[in-house]
Amino acid sequence: MHSDLNDRSKQILEAIIEDYILTAEPVGSRTITRRHPLALSPATVRNVMSDLEEMGYLTSPHTSAGRVPTDKAYRLYVDSLLAVRRVSRSEREEIRRRCSIDGRDIGSVLRDTSRILSSVSHYMGVVVAPRFTAAILRQIEFVKLSENRLLVILVSQTGSVQNKIIESDGKIAPADLERINNYLNGILQGLTIAQIKTRLIEEMQTEKIRYDQLMSQAISLSQKTMGDSDSEIFLEGQSNIMELPEFADIGRMKKIFRTFEEKNLLVRLLERCMDAEGFNIFIGAESSLSQMAGISVITSTYRSGRNSLGVLGVIGPTRMGYANVIPVVDYTAKLVSRLLDGDRH
Amino acid sequence: MHSDLNDRSKQILEAIIEDYILTAEPVGSRTITRRHPLALSPATVRNVMSDLEEMGYLTSPHTSAGRVPTDKAYRLYVDSLLAVRRVSRSEREEIRRRCSIDGRDIGSVLRDTSRILSSVSHYMGVVVAPRFTAAILRQIEFVKLSENRLLVILVSQTGSVQNKIIESDGKIAPADLERINNYLNGILQGLTIAQIKTRLIEEMQTEKIRYDQLMSQAISLSQKTMGDSDSEIFLEGQSNIMELPEFADIGRMKKIFRTFEEKNLLVRLLERCMDAEGFNIFIGAESSLSQMAGISVITSTYRSGRNSLGVLGVIGPTRMGYANVIPVVDYTAKLVSRLLDGDRH
DNA sequence: AATAGCACTCTCTGTCCCGGAGTGCTAAAC
DNA sequence: GTTTAGCACTCCGGGACAGAGAGTGCTATT
Numbered sequence: 053m054h055s056d057l058n059d060r061s062k063q064i065l066e067a068i069i070e071d072y073i074l075t076a077e078p079v080g081s082r083t084i085t086r087r088h089p090l091a092l093s094p095a096t097v098r099n100v101m102s103d104l105e106e107m108g109y110l111t112s113p114h115t116s117a118g119r120v121p122t123d124k125a126y127r128l129y130v131d132s133l134l135a136v137r138r139v140s141r142s143e144r145e146e147i148r149r150r151c152s153i154d155g156r157d158i159g160s161v162l163r164d165t166s167r168i169l170s171s172v173s174h175y176m177g178v179v180v181a182p183r184f185t186a187a188i189l190r191q192i193e194f195v196k197l198s199e200n201r202l203l204v205i206l207v208s209q210t211g212s213v214q215n216k217i218i219e220s221d222g223k224i225a226p227a228d229l230e231r232i233n234n235y236l237n238g239i240l241q242g243l244t245i246a247q248i249k250t251r252l253i254e255e256m257q258t259e260k261i262r263y264d265q266l267m268s269q270a271i272s273l274s275q276k277t278m279g280d281s282d283s284e285i286f287l288e289g290q291s292n293i294m295e296l297p298e299f300a301d302i303g304r305m306k307k308i309f310r311t312f313e314e315k316n317l318l319v320r321l322l323e324r325c326m327d328a329e330g331f332n333i334f335i336g337a338e339s340s341l342s343q344m345a346g347i348s349v350i351t352s353t354y355r356s357g358r359n360s361l362g363v364l365g366v367i368g369p370t371r372m373g374y375a376n377v378i379p380v381v382d383y384t385a386k387l388v389s390r391l392l393d394g395d396r397h
Numbered sequence: 398m399h400s401d402l403n404d405r406s407k408q409i410l411e412a413i414i415e416d417y418i419l420t421a422e423p424v425g426s427r428t429i430t431r432r433h434p435l436a437l438s439p440a441t442v443r444n445v446m447s448d449l450e451e452m453g454y455l456t457s458p459h460t461s462a463g464r465v466p467t468d469k470a471y472r473l474y475v476d477s478l479l480a481v482r483r484v485s486r487s488e489r490e491e492i493r494r495r496c497s498i499d500g501r502d503i504g505s506v507l508r509d510t511s512r513i514l515s516s517v518s519h520y521m522g523v524v525v526a527p528r529f530t531a532a533i534l535r536q537i538e539f540v541k542l543s544e545n546r547l548l549v550i551l552v553s554q555t556g557s558v559q560n561k562i563i564e565s566d567g568k569i570a571p572a573d574l575e576r577i578n579n580y581l582n583g584i585l586q587g588l589t590i591a592q593i594k595t596r597l598i599e600e601m602q603t604e605k606i607r608y609d610q611l612m613s614q615a616i617s618l619s620q621k622t623m624g625d626s627d628s629e630i631f632l633e634g635q636s637n638i639m640e641l642p643e644f645a646d647i648g649r650m651k652k653i654f655r656t657f658e659e660k661n662l663l664v665r666l667l668e669r670c671m672d673a674e675g676f677n678i679f680i681g682a683e684s685s686l687s688q689m690a691g692i693s694v695i696t697s698t699y700r701s702g703r704n705s706l707g708v709l710g711v712i713g714p715t716r717m718g719y720a721n722v723i724p725v726v727d728y729t730a731k732l733v734s735r736l737l738d739g740d741r742h
Numbered sequence: 743a744a745t746a747g748c749a750c751t752c753t754c755t756g757t758c759c760c761g762g763a764g765t766g767c768t769a770a771a772c
Numbered sequence: 773g774t775t776t777a778g779c780a781c782t783c784c785g786g787g788a789c790a791g792a793g794a795g796t797g798c799t800a801t802t
Contacts, residue, residue, distance in 0.1 A: 082794080095797095116796055211542050291651065291655045294651045305647075313633075423764090426765080438776050439776090457765085462765090
């Protein structure tokens, strides 16, 4: 679809994009000929640039400034121009070194992953924790906190833990609690949370339950705990993007921070990537969110075996170092997958 | 110690501070006489201001600007000038409405508390979660995740849950895990994590343990899990402070965000407040942290019965609406205390 | 088709100037 | 002796303006 460009135009466009990624300043015809060995005069380049502008790959902020790539240009760039680099040894080592699961909980592993992504890429790192509703239950456990308060702990197969405090009306004897725990583990283990919800409804209608007050209490308690909850999201390295010249404008920055404070917008955007096989790139307003103008997101899913657990990635300006960031995201996703999957080396 | 000021000077200083809090602009002698019913001429006020400057309560950014309160002035203000307002009905209602514990975990309750603090105060809200090492253990539970991976869950009396994944060398049969759980709960329940650490060392030296391989394994496993961990901290509403004119300078803002990204600095600062009975106020560089120049922190502890659990508060510019924020922080702290303490209405 | 030349456009920077707000001092008033 | 009015002075901020620099588009030439 983009093949309406001849080779030379592509080369020039690529040069412009790479220059702009480096400098963040509108690039002019002179600059291109100086910095790239194209064997063309500025005038020629100018003609090509003019064409590219007409086709929507470039814009100029004003008449006598250089030109700036549009989202469309970046899209072409990542789709067909870009030569993805392998992730460098030193990066690989830093990522490995800081990724470990022993003695920590899933949450902090993911948060750290986000930190790593941000510090390696110099943009923002983001990790969306696995949706708990898709998780397979390994264990459920009620713990009595006080007369009218219970704590329920849900453990998933991958080691995610979710806990909730619920207020119970009646008092429950420790022995009964034990029975409830056993009973629920018996019928719920191995199901996903989503399955559990329907299972609880079925269970409630069996004969056994109707006549056993305790069991019915067990069911109703656990129903309380199965409410949806937003996916957790770890967004780190926000100060990194303050370094970028394109966000030096204070108003611009405010808007971005406001956007990212509203986490669930981001969650929704990222969860759209869950189904994609490999990595996924949003460029600027492509995501049909006006707030994302000027911002690109590179994501990849991390998975356990066959099914995706969650999404991680890097958020930066559209003028992002794609060639470096893409492999980093990819590598990190694979590493996290392996980590969560039990690290069977 | 501050009584080296006569009444009139105090009144004028107060007027200046309140004006500055409102406008964020250096206040001049004219402005004061216009906006405050002091029955004094600008010239008189000027003389007083000159004195106040000499005493270190005011500075002027340059010769012909108005004057700006110093940290010392704010200190005097909050210590003796300020008439703390009661928290307004509408604020009280908003806080109550959004504070609930049923069906949630401690973490998200505290995170929300931080959000509430930020949205009510229009500054940043901050909540430090209870130190887990000070918590009393209610239950410890090992769950097997895979051949070489265990999940350990620690539940405190107040309902905080901490979990860690640990890699185990040997394989452990489910029945053995059960025994380990029972054994550990038997000897550790009711102790604080700190006490547990020493207890584990003692236990390791008893006869019984030396000869029971399983129990010794139990001990060594649980020692693995008792490593220190940083207190969690919830900092919300960062975009609020971007609205403030004093942080319109991009460099200034960067520094602040960098400071707060480094969470443990903040934790250390806030934990210093743990021992204080009521609320606590840091003004600017008082905290002996140069990064905190221009920033004030109002904190209060939340507690269960007699002992402090954690700290919460509001972070804003030194030019903060102390009169409104102090009661809000105070009220919120009390509410959270009650909430965590089992809400025995 | 590619290039050199040229006139034109637009931004950015520095300088100058002026008005406004505020101060400090001195002398007069209470 | 305190308070006030008057006045000269200082400093910032904004507007006007000119010149430099970078870049463009067009046209004529190779």
